[in-house]
Amino acid sequence: MSEKNRVGKSSARERLREQREKDRIRAKRRRGMGVAGAVVAVLGVAAGVGMVATRTGGDAKSGGAAVAPRGASGTVIPTGKASAEKTLTVYEDFRCPGCKQFEDVFRTTVHQLQDKGRLKVRYHLVTIIDGNLGGTGSLTAANAAACAQDAGKYVAYHDVLYKNQPSETKDTYADKSKLIKLAGKVPGLDTKTFRGCVEEGRHDAWVRKSNDGFARSGYSSTPTVLLEGKSIYGDPNKPLSPRKLKRMVVKG
Template sequence: MIPANTAGEGGTVVVYGTDPAEDPPPGVPVLEVYADLRCPYCKRMDRALGSTMQQLADDGQLVLHYHFATFLDRELGGHGSHRALNALGAAANTGQRHFMAYLHALYRSQPRENSDGFAEERTLLGLASEVPGLRSPEFENAVLEGAFHSWVERVSRAFDESGVDSTPTVRFADRPVHVLDRDGHALEPEEFTDRLRSVAG
């Protein structure tokens, strides 16, 4: 199964801000976000800048393309990245708004990196309850049965083959944009948007 609101071969890119079946509107750049759901630095990025990215997409200033990794499962052991991404795929399948709200909920309540808390389906379903309209029998079955397991594997392989070697990595109009400072703290929204304008020229 491939979730709705995805693009690329095998649906390996989750899209927010436009119909994935169509090209982005002329002149609207793409913001590419590479992330692992267990990554604490990705949490910092999302907590500080996620709503700004979403608003820019809502305003039609850019389109968001999310590329997800599960390499922390390999490095730290466990299944949290994989199972959280399966659940996030189920959210994307219900709609772009549900996907984005659930993504924010996952990062907001992200377990410690080495605890593998996202491996527990009850945790994932509990966080889904924070997103109005997301929980349904179809969503719950997809989470509990791993309905998007094969999709998660494809998404993971696509990340591994992308040449990106760390998360978070962000690219705008095919150019890298830093979202963290040298100490690993997320930029302020104003600084981030200034950088986007600079990259866009």
């Protein structure tokens, strides 16, 4: 073999090794984007938009009997009057900063529409932040919210959890004593029954089942917000505001 051919083959092998290394780094970066996306919330405060990109994975494994909270319909917690003409479907994770953004901006409007009998809300509890960042705070907080549903105080406790949400990277809600302490902000919720429900994780399997349903839904981020089955939140080209939501519900 000539010296020229040997040099040519050596260069080709070197280029192949370089390309393989680039491909390996690129693939590693893509895998990491799922985690990075969970940490960075893309928030449009002025437009009333909040969104966090995440993977739908989770470390919660299905298993055990799924004990639904009182009044739940499958894996849905319904709120508002059943006779309301419009339905808002919300997929949320209590550790998700984008979910807090949505709640902080739209909470008052949603409550007003519910109180007037215009809107009912169907909540799906999701645990994808646990899967992305590790920990159990999404699961434990969702179980506590389900325990509050047993007591007929889901909405009030749901709001307390978002108003007191810790930093996404701090798994504060994994501490059950913290969740019980927050129940003190809801009159009549901090009872022996509620404490027992939280401490034993009575609805953990049900929450996992709810998260499994989200993984199969085709949606991949929280919050996912649907009005009459149509996504209305998170599109920067069609920002949602409280006034716009009210108009969509009232005027159709």
